[in-house]
Every structure is written in C-alpha cells, then in structure tokens.
Amino acid sequence: MKLKLLLSTSLLFAGAYLVKAQATYGTWAGQSNATPFEYTIAAGTLGATYASETTAKSSISTGATNNYLSAPNSGSAKVFAAASAGAGFTIDASKLTFAASSLGGSPNKFALYGVGNTSAVTSLFFKLSFNNTTTNANTSLRTVVNIGFGKTATGNVFENDAQMWNDALPGVFGGFRFQIGGVPNGGVRFDRSAVNSASPYGYTSADAPVSPNNSNTIFSKIDEMDIEIYCNNSSLPRNYSRGAINYTLPARTYNVFVKGILLETQITTGVTISNLPASTEIAANEKIDAIFIAGHNLQAGSSGNISISNIKFGWIPQGVLPVELSTFTGKKVNNGAQLNWSTASEKDNAYFEVLRASEDGVFKTIDKVNGKGTTSETSNYQFVDQNPLNGNNYYKLKQVDRNGDSKEYGLVSVSFDLATSKLAASVNADHHLLLTYQAAENANGEVTIVDLNGKKLIAQKVSLTKGLNQAKLDVSALPKGLYVVKLGAKGNNSTTKFIK
Numbered sequence: 249m250k251l252k253l254l255l256s257t258s259l260l261f262a263g264a265y266l267v268k269a270q271a272t273y274g275t276w277a278g279q280s281n282a283t284p285f286e287y288t289i290a291a292g293t294l295g296a297t298y299a300s301e302t303t304a305k306s307s308i309s310t311g312a313t314n315n316y317l318s319a320p321n322s323g324s325a326k327v328f329a330a331a332s333a334g335a336g337f338t339i340d341a342s343k344l345t346f347a348a349s350s351l352g353g354s355p356n357k358f359a360l361y362g363v364g365n366t367s368a369v370t371s372l373f374f375k376l377s378f379n380n381t382t383t384n385a386n387t388s389l390r391t392v393v394n395i396g397f398g399k400t401a402t403g404n405v406f407e408n409d410a411q412m413w414n415d416a417l418p419g420v421f422g423g424f425r426f427q428i429g430g431v432p433n434g435g436v437r438f439d440r441s442a443v444n445s446a447s448p449y450g451y452t453s454a455d456a457p458v459s460p461n462n463s464n465t466i467f468s469k470i471d472e473m474d475i476e477i478y479c480n481n482s483s484l485p486r487n488y489s490r491g492a493i494n495y496t497l498p499a500r501t502y503n504v505f506v507k508g509i510l511l512e513t514q515i516t517t518g519v520t521i522s523n524l525p526a527s528t529e530i531a532a533n534e535k536i537d538a539i540f541i542a543g544h545n546l547q548a549g550s551s552g553n554i555s556i557s558n559i560k561f562g563w564i565p566q567g568v569l570p571v572e573l574s575t576f577t578g579k580k581v582n583n584g585a586q587l588n589w590s591t592a593s594e595k596d597n598a599y600f601e602v603l604r605a606s607e608d609g610v611f612k613t614i615d616k617v618n619g620k621g622t623t624s625e626t627s628n629y630q631f632v633d634q635n636p637l638n639g640n641n642y643y644k645l646k647q648v649d650r651n652g653d654s655k656e657y658g659l660v661s662v663s664f665d666l667a668t669s670k671l672a673a674s675v676n677a678d679h680h681l682l683l684t685y686q687a688a689e690n691a692n693g694e695v696t697i698v699d700l701n702g703k704k705l706i707a708q709k710v711s712l713t714k715g716l717n718q719a720k721l722d723v724s725a726l727p728k729g730l731y732v733v734k735l736g737a738k739g740n741n742s743t744t745k746f747i748k
Contacts, residue, residue: 271474272508273373274490276564283373283560285363287325289344290318296340300333300347304354304409310362317344323362323400323537328409330354334551345379348391348543348552355411361400361538363561368481370536370563371488372397377472378428379553391552396423397477397539398530406538420529421481421536422502428552472555476505479536481526483574483592486564500526532574533592536563571597571619571647571655574626578643578660583684583716585633585641585662593624600629601646603656606637611644619647635715636664638686671742673733679724681746685735687712693737695721700730712737723748 273282292314298307307316310324316337317325327346329336333356335347349356378393398421400406405417412423480486480497487496490505497503501523504511512520543554576589587602597619603611620627633641644658664686672684683695690713697706705726710719723731726748735742 271373271375271558272476272490272505273560273562274371274476274478274488274495276369276371276562277487277489278564279488279562281562282371283562284365285320285322285561287320287360287559288318289339289342289557289559291339292316292318296338298327298329298337300329300331300336300349300356302332304331305329306409320360320363322364323360326359326361326407328354328357328359330356330409343555343557345553345555346543348393348545348554350545354409355394355542355544357409357411357540357542358556359406359538359540360559361406361540363537365565366535366537366561366563367565368533368535369486370479370481370561372475372477372479372536372539373558373560373562374475374539374556375472375558376475376541377555378426379555391428391543391545392425393428393552393554394423394425394542394544395475395539396420396542397479398422398536399534400538406540411542411544416529418529419538421479421526421534422477422524424504471507473507474505476503478503479526481530481532481534481536483532498523500532502526537561571595573645573647573657576645576657576660578662580662580664581632583634583636585636585643585664587631587633587643587660588629589645589657590626590628591620592626594620594627595622596650597621598648598650601648602631602633603644603646603658604633604637605642605644607640609642611642613646621650633662635713635717636662637715638664638688671733671735671744673744673746675723675746675748679722679748681721681723681733681748683717683719683721683733683735685712685717685719685742687714687717687737688740689714689738691737693735695719696734696736697721697723697726698732698734700732705731710735 275282292309294307294316298316306326306328308324308326309315309317309319311319313319316327319325327337330349331354333347333349336356337344337346344358346356346358394412396405396412398406398419401419404419405412406419410417412420412425478488478497479502480499483499485496485498487494495503503522504524510522512522513524541554541556543552545552571591571594574590574592578585578587599619600617601613602615602617604614605611614633615631617629617631641662641664643660643662644656646654646656648654674682676682693710693712695708695710696704698704706721706723708721728748730745730747732743732745
C-alpha cells in the first residue's frame with residue numbers, strides 16, 4: 249500500500265473561530281529538549297523583498313552565506329519564485345509571507361532542509377496563516393498550499409521547485425495540503441492517499457462527517473495556526489507526551505495537530521485514523537530533516553497568501569535510539585523450532601535472551617545470543633530450539649543493554665505434535681543407532697533392542713528430560729537385519745523398528 253498522505257478528506261475553513269492557545273511542543277520519550285533546533289525568519293543580504301520576475305529564480309542561504317533569508321544554524325533555507333508568479337516573498341517581524349504563484353506556473357515555495365542531528369523519530373513545529381486569502385467565488389479548485397516533510401537528497405523535492413501533485417517524489421515521508429476555497433472564509437484539507445485515490449500519490453476527499461477532530465474540522469483562514477507534526481520513521485512504536493497526554497505512534501506513521509486538534513482522515517466509510525501511514529518514497533529508519541511549503545493558485549481571480557514563522561524541529565538523538573527490531577519469526581525445522589530476527593540498528597546491545605513458554609504462559613530463558621554492540625547496519629540473527637515442547641511453544645526475545653537495561657519483544661509461536669511419534673530411530677554410517685524421543689516430563693528410562701523373535705540383544709539405561717531427547721547407541725556388533733527398539737519410562741512405552 250503506497251501512502252504519501254497529503255491530507256485527503258475535507259476540512260472546511262468556515263467562519264467559526266477556535267480559541268487561540270499557546271503553542272505546544274510535544275516531547276518524545278528519550279528526548280531531553282523538545283525543540284533543539286529553531287529557525288527564526290530574518291532577512292539576509294538581499295533585503296526584505298524577493299520579487300517574482302519573468303523567469304524563475306531561487307535563493308539559498310546556508311552556513312556563512314546569507315542571501316535572501318538568513319542562514320539557519322544547521323542545514324539550508326531556500327525560496328523559489330516561479331516565473332511570472334505575480335508576486336514574491338516579503339519578510340516582516342520574523343515572518344515570511346509569500347503569494348501563491350499564478351495560474352499555470354510552478355509554485356512559489358519555501359524549503360528548510362538538511363537540518364543536522366535529526367533522526368527517524370522527529371517532530372516539526374511552525375506557525376501558518378493564510379492571511380484571509382482572496383479566492384474565486386467558484387466552489388471548485390482555488391488556491392492550494394502543499395506541505396511536505398521527509399529527508400533531503402541532492403535535487404529532490406526539498407531542493408528543487410517541484411510541487412507535490414500526483415507523482416512519486418523520492419525523500420517524502422508524508423504531507424498534507426490546504427485547499428482554500430471560494431466559499432466565504434472557507435477551504436478544504438486533503439490527504440494524499442492510495443486508499444482513496446486511483447493514483448498511488450493522488451488526492452481525494454473521503455467525505456468524512458464533521459466532528460471536532462476529523463478532516464472536516466473547522467478552522468478560520470484568518471487566524472494564525474500552530475502546526476505540530478510528529479513523525480516516526482523507525483521500525484518500532486514511539487511514545488511522546490503532549491501536555492498531560494501521552495501518545496503512542498506506530499512505526500512508519502505520523503500525527504498532525506492543527507491548533508491543538510489531532511487530525512483524522514477517513515480511509516473508508518465510517519473508519520477514520522489519526523496515525524497517518526508514511527509513503528513508500530523514503531526507506532524505514534531514514535532520518536526526517538526537511539520540510540517545504542508551496543503555494544499555487546488554481547483559478548484566475550484567486551490570490552493565495554501564506555505566512556510561516558517560528559519553525560522548530562525536535563527529535564530523539566540517533567545515539568539514544570534503542571535496538572530497532574525489524575523482524576521476528578519462528579518456524580518448525582525438522583525436530584526443532586527455528587527463530588529468526590533482524591535489527592535495523594543497535595545501541596550498546598549486549599545480548600538477547602531467548603525465552604520460551606508452553607500453554608501455562610510461564611516464560612523461561614533457554615539460551616542467550618550475543619548482540620552486535622552498536623551499529624547502524626542491519627544485523628540478522630538465528631537460533632534453533634533443539635528441544636521444543638509438545639504442543640504450542642511461545643517465544644520472546646529479551647534484549648539486554650551493556651548497562652543492564654532490557655526490553656522484551658515477541659511473541660511468536662511454533663507448534664509441535666509429537667505425541668503420535670514419540671520415538672524415532674535410524675542407523676548412521678558409523679553403525680550407531682540414533683534415537684530421538686519426546687518426553688512429557690523428566691524421568692529415568694531404559695532402551696532395549698530385540699530381534700523379531702523378541703530376544704533381548706542390547707539394554708541401556710537413559711536419563712530423560714522434558715522435551716526432545718537424543719541418544720546414540722553402538723550397534724556395530726549386530727548383524728544386518730530388521731530390529732525393534734523399545735523405550736520405557738514411568739510406565740510409558742514407545743516402540744519402533746529400524747534396519748541395520
């Protein structure tokens with residue numbers, strides 16, 4: 249399923265006002281500072297205005313180079329003015345204001361990308377206003393403002409002048425758009441979703457019913473909106489706290505808050521979600537270090553106007569991210585249970601304990617597998633339980649850090665039906681009889697070999713443990729032929745034949 253989510257269900261900006269609240273910055277579990285990166289809009293060396301001209305142009309500020317915008321302390325800030333866009337950019341009181349480009353052209357666009365030290369678990373915060381945008385009175389398409397976020401790469405959507413329409417855009421983790429409409433003081437919010445669109449990256453409205461937190465949520469296009477985006481591109485669920493409320497964000501999903509409201513989108517009739525799935529345009533565990541905002545007028549007579557300010561990033565530092573368990577599977581292999589797991593990254597991983605339980609649900613450690621310490625590379629592990637229990641075997645992993653901290657992963661289940669074939673026998677090339685036996689409990693027993701007339705030829709005492717037992721008897725003195733082997737333990741007898 250390919251989902252880029254550019255917010256795709258209706259969100260009408262009717263005239264109702266929501267109570268203006270102080271901006272909230274949620275904090276990830278394991279994060280000491282909610283917003284370690286801040287970018288304050290300020291003019292660089294080109295003055296406060298960056299006008300549109302007959303040809304497209306752009307200005308990038310980075311490091312010690314301050315062009316139209318002041319350079320951020322990490323990464324790059326860039327503006328793109330489309331050819332004959334009708335208007336450009338202005339800076340006033342730490343706020344960047346720009347017009348949506350004219351009908352038929354590329355978008356006017358602001359991008360902030362390559363922010364250092366971010367990780368796969370990153371949050372983005374900013375203030376956004378549409379400044380009472382004037383739109384054509386027609387009720388169809390008017391002005392579109394697209395917001396995308398993900399990982400920058402040379403020449404991708406965060407560095408070029410591309411708009412986020414219906415094509416795949418490498419590097420994008422997610423996004424949404426506000427479609428400002430002709431209805432007085434109105435507009436619509438859309439997700440970009442393969443669920444509701446014929447195109448993997450298309451936009452559709454899901455016609456969700458109006459409620460306080462679905463995609464038809466009412467906003468004013470006059471007010472300044474606080475936008476919060478919480479992205480989890482890791483392979484595990486992540487927790488963050490926002491005020492007094494804790495949230496768990498599943499792997500490869502993101503949450504969007506607008507003016508304190510957690511947005512939902514409808515994926516099918518009557519079914520809405522707030523944990524929005526990431527697209528397939530960025531690999532799992534890649535960091536989120538970029539955002540862009542682009543404006544485009546879709547009808548003559550519309551003059552979209554956008555302001556952005558107070559941009560902040562937060563993240564769990566990469567070195568704080570614990571072991572990333574990507575997969576954990578189990579399967580039956582011969583007389584054993586084979587467990588396979590992989591990690592996307594590891595931090596101070598000492599070892600894994602393999603835990604097993606039967607139907608009683610009591611887990612016990614059956615072995616230990618050494619970890620890889622610290623690595624950002626994928627690591628693959630395998631363990632075979634040679635003595636599984638009859639019935640369902642339940643397995644968990646306990647990952648232990650070098651400092652003793654631990655976390656459990658699982659479950660996986662592997663089932664064995666050993667009751668109908670407790671004893672198996674075969675002779676190898678060295679003339680040894682190999683026996684396997686599934687014991688229900690610890691017990692002492694005896695192995696006896698007889699010929700077809702019932703004459704006892706060999707007898708040997710054995711000690712059995714609960715689970716799968718293996719034994720080897722020297723039968724080199726026996727002549728070639730067919731024999732019967734018997735195993736008796738606590739009144740339970742098992743018999744099978746073998747050929748030497």
